[in-house]
Amino acid sequence: MSLWKIAWRSIQQRAVASGLTAFSMALGVSLVVTVLVFFGVLYQSLHRGAEGYDLIVGPRGGPEQLVLSTIFYIGDPVGKLPYQFYKDLEEGRINKNVEAVIPVCLGHSFQGFRVIGTTPEIFDRLTYFGGRSYEFADGDNFASDDPFAAVAGAVAAKETGLRPGAKFKATHGTGQSAAQHDEEFTVTGVLKPTGTPVDRAIFVNMEGFYLIHSPVGQSSHRDTDTAASHAEPPATQKPDPTEADSDRQMASAEGAEASHSPRPAAANVNGATPETSVTGAAAETHTDDRSNTHHQNHQHDHDHDNHREVSALLVIVPDRPPGLVEKVAFELNNGTFDGVQVQAVVPGRVVASLFERFVGKLEAVLLVMAVLIVVVAGVGIMVSMYNSMSERRREIAIMRALGANRVTVMLVVLMESILLSLGGGALGMLLGHGLVTVLAPWIAQWTGVSVGLFQFRLVELLLVPGLIVLASVVGYLPAVIAYRTDVAEALTANP
Amino acid sequence: MLELIDVRKSFLLPNGEQLSVLDIPEFRAAAGEQVVLVGRSGCGKTTLLHVIAGISRADSGRVKVNGWDISLLSEAERDRFRAEHIGYVFQTFNLLPGFTALENVLVAMRFARGHVDKARAKQLLNRVGLGNRMSHRPPMLSVGEQQRVAVARALANKPKLLLADEPTASVDSGNQQAILDLIRETCQEENVTLLLVTHAPEVAQQFQRIEYLEKFNRAVVKL
Numbered sequence A: 001m002s003l004w005k006i007a008w009r010s011i012q013q014r015a016v017a018s019g020l021t022a023f024s025m026a027l028g029v030s031l032v033v034t035v036l037v038f039f040g041v042l043y044q045s046l047h048r049g050a051e052g053y054d055l056i057v058g059p060r061g062g063p064e065q066l067v068l069s070t071i072f073y074i075g076d077p078v079g080k081l082p083y084q085f086y087k088d089l090e091e092g093r094i095n096k097n098v099e100a101v102i103p104v105c106l107g108h109s110f111q112g113f114r115v116i117g118t119t120p121e122i123f124d125r126l127t128y129f130g131g132r133s134y135e136f137a138d139g140d141n142f143a144s145d146d147p148f149a150a151v152a153g154a155v156a157a158k159e160t161g162l163r164p165g166a167k168f169k170a171t172h173g174t175g176q177s178a179a180q181h182d183e184e185f186t187v188t189g190v191l192k193p194t195g196t197p198v199d200r201a202i203f204v205n206m207e208g209f210y211l212i213h214s215p216v217g218q219s220s221h222r223d224t225d226t227a228a229s230h231a232e233p234p235a236t237q238k239p240d241p242t243e244a245d246s247d248r249q250m251a252s253a254e255g256a257e258a259s260h261s262p263r264p265a266a267a268n269v270n271g272a273t274p275e276t277s278v279t280g281a282a283a284e285t286h287t288d289d290r291s292n293t294h295h296q297n298h299q300h301d302h303d304h305d306n307h308r309e310v311s312a313l314l315v316i317v318p319d320r321p322p323g324l325v326e327k328v329a330f331e332l333n334n335g336t337f338d339g340v341q342v343q344a345v346v347p348g349r350v351v352a353s354l355f356e357r358f359v360g361k362l363e364a365v366l367l368v369m370a371v372l373i374v375v376v377a378g379v380g381i382m383v384s385m386y387n388s389m390s391e392r393r394r395e396i397a398i399m400r401a402l403g404a405n406r407v408t409v410m411l412v413v414l415m416e417s418i419l420l421s422l423g424g425g426a427l428g429m430l431l432g433h434g435l436v437t438v439l440a441p442w443i444a445q446w447t448g449v450s451v452g453l454f455q456f457r458l459v460e461l462l463l464v465p466g467l468i469v470l471a472s473v474v475g476y477l478p479a480v481i482a483y484r485t486d487v488a489e490a491l492t493a494n495p
Numbered sequence B: 001m002l003e004l005i006d007v008r009k010s011f012l013l014p015n016g017e018q019l020s021v022l023d024i025p026e027f028r029a030a031a032g033e034q035v036v037l038v039g040r041s042g043c044g045k046t047t048l049l050h051v052i053a054g055i056s057r058a059d060s061g062r063v064k065v066n067g068w069d070i071s072l073l074s075e076a077e078r079d080r081f082r083a084e085h086i087g088y089v090f091q092t093f094n095l096l097p098g099f100t101a102l103e104n105v106l107v108a109m110r111f112a113r114g115h116v117d118k119a120r121a122k123q124l125l126n127r128v129g130l131g132n133r134m135s136h137r138p139p140m141l142s143v144g145e146q147q148r149v150a151v152a153r154a155l156a157n158k159p160k161l162l163l164a165d166e167p168t169a170s171v172d173s174g175n176q177q178a179i180l181d182l183i184r185e186t187c188q189e190e191n192v193t194l195l196l197v198t199h200a201p202e203v204a205q206q207f208q209r210i211e212y213l214e215k216f217n218r219a220v221v222k223l
């Protein structure tokens, strides 16, 4: 018969009042848990895509735009990097501490899903979410020697109906009115869901990406121009022998024109979904005309590396001893490589700052409100226990007559408060996680992160000491009343 | 065994007056003795039991129980002393309402020694005739049954002294005799000194030693 059991009996005796106060505590705690898990899921879903490689290298510009466009396929790429830079970096001519480089070419789409030009290594080499390998639900990775092979992410495949063997034509740009190309890609595989933005994209061999000929350079021309209007001038354009080409000049001119159109610059989040902003769509129209012209006039001289450009490079640093990633980033950020200047960012860090900037404060505000509700529930426990103290005088006196001292009866009351708080808290955790579990299908749909009943965030453990402290504070007043009870008087008084 | 010398106790009334309730030059009881204490209402019987049990502190004098001078003990020490050496039965509402009969006995053991002896608790409840009601809570027990549980609980820690304050005042005469017999028999079995307060002459006359509080208490409360 521990003091805890004595406190528990006292709770049972006032079952209704105890239940109600514990339930109000449960509601408060469930709110805290829901906020924590929800933002945890959000954070995780943002981070998942930024794993498996160490650096993103792209043209000079905003690091957040680079991360958004490269990892989340949101908005326009910062600009372009020459193909030669990619090759130089990959073959260790720029930095010897580079183990692998995976190119990312942006600028095409299919039914609202971004089509990304890359190499098969993106799935063979990279992992996601703490080292998981990409797996294929159907078919296989595309082969490097098949230029028109493609792999679809789980969601993209489901929504577009792409299956292995299916053929599709990519369109230039990402809007609905984007121009379609004649070259057809054949799907070789469909990925299993990963809970990362990869699910919502289609990946093609970058060789084929170049063959449909609407080089990233064009869309990125537009982007660099717009970027230039608000940020440091990109120093990424490499002197290009074909710059004299009439197409090129025209494209540049159009690009410049596009930059005059009133569209917000890097802040414009031109999503991968068909619901593109109006200004974005207008800009796409510009691009359409241009690429159509291009397509008719230009004669597929794709073998020329100088025509080839990449939007960004995902870089793996060997072994990752402490400081090496930072060292490589520093060297890339501060060097000029054959006239090319780049930015190298650690993706996790940029994602964390993005998260902090856009949702961190919201989480803090919601959390403070939820914690206040918990505190109010705690005050409710205090009021309920305080009200019960007069009818408990006799019980306390009996315990004292049986030999319990003042501290013991005080402890019993404090323990009752702690049991109510922790019991309510435990119920609240169940409610909160239950709610999250019920909402799991929608959360998975929105964020790609599947949540289970036991998706705990470590911070939640702080609730336990937090609730104990709260319970001790609110239980203090009733406990002092118990401590001060005059036994002789309470025994004489009629109950 | 029980020895009171020059014990005084007064209460401060709200109007500032001191109300002298107890002024006892001497009172003794031997080990295993059974004493009945009678006196008119308000003469200080309950107050005396509280002082002996260490629930209240005498203003002056010595209160010795089983060789311990409890007037020298601190409050916490008196609590501990009470738990280990004294059993107490009230007139009514003896039990903790949230606990079963068995738990009420166990709680007393918990406060006295920090651990419980379930076998003894069950044995005591069997002794008072409630072997089949152990898991019942007070609201499910009659007043007489509750008093029996209180007797069992008072004996739980093998006390040297049992204080009973009108233990049979709330039960009918049939039950009154049964409970009285139970208290006297168990005290005898366990060699416990008994000090029992009553208003009922038919109870008092069964004891060999009858003490009238007004006779040895010099403080006379005027009503």
Ligand SMILES: Nc1ncnc2c1ncn2[C@@H]1O[C@H](COP(=O)(O)OP(=O)(O)OP(=O)(O)O)[C@@H](O)[C@H]1O
Pocket: A489, A492, B011, B012, B013, B019, B021, B039, B040, B041, B042, B043, B044, B045, B046, B047, B048, B221
């Ligand atoms: N806390 C107190 N403050 C002031 N007066 C008190 C207090 N407790 C008891 N008294 C007074 O002390 C006197 C003795 O009270 P006590 O309860 O000991 O009487 P009693 O002999 O047990 O009476 P009864 O037979 O009715 O139970 C009474 O006059 C009572 O009013």
Ligand SMILES: [Mg+2]
Pocket: B045, B046, B047, B165
């Ligand atoms: Mg009395």
